[in-house]
Amino acid sequence: MSKLSLRARLAATLGLSAARLSRATGRGDGSVIGGRVALKVEPDVLAELSRGRQLALVSATNGKTTTTRLITNALRALGPVATNEFGANMPSGHITALSSDLEARNAVLEVDEKYLPMVLSDTKAAVVVLMNLSRDQMDRASEINLLAQKWRFALRGSPAHVVANCDEPLVAWAGLGSSNATWVAAGQRWKEDSWCCPECGGHLDRSADPHWECHECGLRRPEPSWVLDGDTVTDPHGRKHELRMKLPGDANRANAAIALATAAVFGVPPDNALPRLREVTSVAGRYSSIQRGPVEVRLLMAKNPAGWLESFAILDPPPVPVALSVNAQVPDGRDTSWLWDVDYTVLRGRKVFVLGERRTDLALRLDTDDVEFEVIDHIDQAVAKTGTKRLDVVANYTAFQQIRTEWGRVT
Template identity: 40%
Template sequence: MVDLRLGAGIAAGRLSGALIRTLGLGGATTVPGRVARVLVPDLLARLGRGLARGSVLVSGTNGKTTTARLLAWICRRAGWACIHNRAGANLPAGIAAALVAHSSLDGRVRGDLGVFEVDEAALPLVSGALRPRILVLGNLFRDQLDRYGEIDLVADRWRAALRDLPADAAVIYNADDPLVADVVRNRAGARTFGIADPSLRRGERLEHAADGRYCYRCGVPYAYRAAYLGHLGEYHCPSCGTARPPLDVGAVEVRLDGMAGSTFVLAAGGQRVALTTVLPGLYNVYNIVAAAAAVLALGIPLPTVAAAVREFTPAFGRGESMTIAGHPAYMLLAKNPAGFNEVLRTVLADGRPIVAVIAINDLTADGRDVSWLWDVDFEMLSDRCRLAVVTGMRAHDMAVRLKYAGLPQAAVVVEPDEGWALRRGVEALRAGEPLYVLPTYTAMLRLRHILARRGLVHTSWED
C-alpha cells in the first residue's frame, strides 16, 4: 500500500531541490531533506530501512568527508549502488536530502548501501534513526567550542549512541585516539584501525594542540612511544596500564611525500598490500585506513581497496589541486589546531619557503570563537613563509597571530577581499612555485565559489 504522507514528503523535498537548482541558488544538499522531514518526521528511519545492504555512518572531528567519499568510491568499484551525502551536508537534513534524491514517490530507495558522513554532535540522532550496519568513529579534537563544547561532551554523546546501537552493528574505531578508545571500550566485537609505524614520529612529546593527554581511567598523563597527530599515537598509562588496543587494520612502512601524497603498507587479518595515494598528509593515511577497515568489514577484498585508493583524488577543498594563472595551487581545509598543524607540516615538507593565502571566517560552521588560532603552531612559518596573504572575516586576528609567531611584518599582508587575496598570492609567486590556500570551512566555500566562477574548479555538489 502506498504511503501518501511519505510520498508527499519525498515530492515536496524533490520539488524544493529542483527549484533551488533552477534558480541557481545552490546544490540543494540540505533544504530538500529539511522540507521532507517537516511532512515526514521519521523520514530517515523509513527510507533507511529500504537500503538492502544497510548503511555505514562515518563520524569524527577531522577527516569524515574524505573517509566517507573514499568508502563510497571503493564500494562503487565493487559494483555496489551507494547513496552518499557527497557534498558534505552531514546534519540530519543533509542525509535526508541524499535519501530523498534517490527515492521514488512510493518510498522505494534507488540504492543498496547508504554511506553517510555524520556531524559528531548529531550522531546519536542519525544513528538511532538509521540503525547502521557499520559505524566508523575517527577522532575527537577540539573544534567549534561554542557549538560542541569540550570534546568530553561529544564523547558522552557518542557513548549514548553506542548504547542504542543494534547488537549486530559493527563498530570500527581509531585506536590511536585514547578518548575514542575509551568511548568504545565496553563494546563487544569492536574493530580497530590506526598507524603501526613508530619510526614515523618517534617520541613522547605531544604538540601544544594535543587534547587527550590524561588517562580516562586514572587521570595520569599518558606516555607515548610515538605521537602521530595531536594526541593520536601509540600510548600507554604508566599507572593503570591502559594502552592502545591492538590494531585489526593498520598502516605500516609509511612514507610521506608532502603534497605528492604518500605510500604505505596496509596490514589486515594477516594480509598486506602496498598502497599509493595522491592524498597529502598523515591525516589522509588515517582516512584511508579507516575507509579500508570499513569496506573490509563489508567483505570487499584488499586488491579492490588498493586499486580504488590509487585512483581516488582529494575531495573539494581538502588537498584539492588546481592551476591559477599558470601556477599550481592547493587548497587545504584547516579548521582546528590539530588539523591546521598537520596541514602546515604537509605544505612545508619540501623545505622551501612558501607563499600562502590564509582565510579565516567565524560563521557558525567555522565556530564563532577564533581563540583556537593561538593553539596552532604557526611558529613553523616564522622563517619558512615568504608571504602570507590573510583574508576573510577575521583576517586581522590572523595577522596578529602571525606577528606573534615571528613572521616579519613585510611577510604578512592583510587583504579583506578573498578574490584579491588570491590575486596577490599568485603575483608573489616565482616561476614554478605553488600557491597554498589554507581556509576555514566557510572561507573555503567562498574561495571555491570565486574559483568556480572563473572555471577553475567545480562547485562542491558537482565535485
Template identity: 55%
Template structure:
C-alpha cells in the first residue's frame, strides 16, 4: 500500500512520493522502519548543513560493495527513511540522511553500524532548537548507543562535545572510539562559547580550544589536504569532484571515512565520488537562451557562506521565500555577510525579495529586483548565471526551468 501511495503522489504531481508511502506504512505498523532496517548494515548522516550531499557521496562510495538503499531526495525523517528502505527492497547496505532533530529516534529504530555527525549551526529560528540544546540531544542519544561507531567533525566544537563520551558514563560500558575528520568550519558564530563549561573558545589557524576546561580540537584521522584527502594511514588520495567548493571536499572526506567502516578502501571509493554531478537538483547546470544556469541551495547563514564560496564571479540571482519548509522568520538574513557579492551583477526575487533588498542595501550590495526567473534570464548577458535560493524558492526556480525548457 505504501508503494502505491508513493506512485499516486508522483503521478498527481504532488511530490516525489518519498514521504507519503512511509507515512501510511508507519500508521499501519509503527515498527515498520525497524523491521525494514533489520539485517542491513546502515550508516546515518546528520548535521545542520551538507546532509544530502554527504549522503549521496557516501552511498556512491559504499556502492563499491553492492546495492545501497538511500533517501536520495532528502526526505530525512522516519517517514522518508521508511519509504526509501521499502522502495529499495532487499539490499545489504543503507545510507540514510537524518534530520538532526530525529537522530535519536532513528538511532533507536535502525541500530546503525555508523553515524556521521557533520556540523551544528543556527537554522530556521522560528522552529529549530538552539544549537547547544541540539548538541545535548545528540550527546544523550549517543550515550544510549555506545557500540555505534561515530564519525565526527573535529573542526566543530559543538559536534566534538556531542560526540565525546561524558566522564560520568559507566566504565563497564566501553564506547567505540570516535573517528574524527577535518572538513573545516568557515562559520564560527554558533561556537564561541564552550557547551561544557560556558567559557570562551579560542581559535588559532586550524586549532580551537576552550579556555576553561578540557574541550579542544581532537587530532583528526581523515584530513582534507590540497585537492585530496589524507586517510588514517597517512596516504593521500586525490579527489576529483563535479561538485563545486571546498566544502564538498570535506563532504567527500566524510564519505570516505564512513565507507572505510564498511571495509571499502579509499582507493576503490574515490572514483565513485567523481560520478556524483547533481544532488536532488542541487549544483545542476542547465543551458537556457545562451546562459548556463547553476542552482545552489542555501537555507541558513552557514550554508549561504558556503554558497558564496561555490559560486563563480558571475551574475547571481538570489531568491528567498518564507513558507513552512523554509521557516517563517527571515531575520537570519542579517547574520549573513553578503559582501562577497560586491562587484558582480546581483538580482533578487522570491516571496520575501524585499527583506533581501533591505539586507543587501545595508551591506552595500547593489541589486535589481526581478519577478520571474524568465525575467532574470533576459536581464543578464550570455554566459553563466549563478542561482542561490532557499528551499521552496529553489523548487520554484526548478519548476520554472522545467516549464521553459
C-alpha cells in the first residue's frame, strides 16, 4: 500500500494503543474505540488506510460476518488479509481493522447496510459484495427500499466490481446500478420483503421461482454466472464444485457460493478457495457447540424474521429441545414487533424454553401459534431441564453475546 502521511500514521498508532488498552482492561475488543481515537487525530484516516489496497466490502442484513470470514479465508491464499473479524462494521471498526495490518495488500470489511455508500466513497473499494436486504431493527433502521436506492446510487458512481445475489430482487436492483457485476444465484428463503418491484412499485411475478420479473417496467432477475444448487456450485465455465461446508444450512451454502465468486474476482480459483472455506466451523460464536455437563449446546444467532427462519431450518429434530432468547437493547432495536412476522409453528411438538429480557413478548407470540413452552430466567435452567444430551439455542444479538460471555466467549 502507499505510504501513510505522518498524521495518519500517528492516528493509526494511537488508535491501536486505545484498542489494546480497552482489551487489557476488559472493556471490549477495542475495535470501536480504536477507530474513534484515530478519527479524532485524522478525519481522513479511513481513506488513507485504504489507499493502495484491494478492498472488498461485504454488506447484507444477514450473513455479513460469516461471509466476510469465508472471503477472508479464501483470499489468504494470496497473502495477509486485513479484516474486521470482531464484527465492528462501521467506519471506526474499519479503521481499527486496517490499522492492525498496514502491510496487507488485500482487505475484507463487513459493512453495516446504511454505511455502505459512505464507506465505498471513502475507501474506493475494488469489490462490493451484496447478499440480501430484509426488515431489521425497525425502530431505527432505514426502510429497506430506501437502503437499496442508496446502494444503487452509490454504485452508479463507482468503478467497483459488484458480486451480488440475483435471487434477491432488492439486491439485484441495487447491483444493477453498477456497470460491472457478477451475479450469483444463491437463493432466497425469506421473500416477504420483496413482492413489489423496487423500480416501479408494481407486482413482482415470482411464480417461476427463482426467476422473478415485473411485467409493468420489465425489471427482471439478471442471468447468473455462478449457480448454487443444493450442495453444488456451478462456476462460469460450467464446472461443478461440491461445497461440503462444516457450517450448517442453506444460508451458509449461499454465503459460500458468494465467497467463491468473490474470491474468483481476486484471482483465487474455486479449487484453491474451497478447502479454505471448509476450514471455517464457527464465526464469532455462531454455530459453535459447547459442553455444559452432559449436554452439548449449539449456539445460533438470529436477529430478524429472515434470520429466525434460517435458524429454524437447521435445528436438530425432536426430541432435541430449543431455547429461544430475545432482548431489546439498542444493538437489537427496541421494537420487538418483528416477532409477529416469524412462523413458529415449526416448533410444535418439541420442548421449547423462552428467556431473555423480552421473554413475555416471545411467550405471547408462541402461544398464538399454539407452541407449548416454558419460561425460564437463565440459560443454565434450559441445560438442566433438557432431558437429552443436546440443546439448540437461538438468540438475538445481545442475548447471544450474554450467553457467550457467561460461557467463556466461545469462538
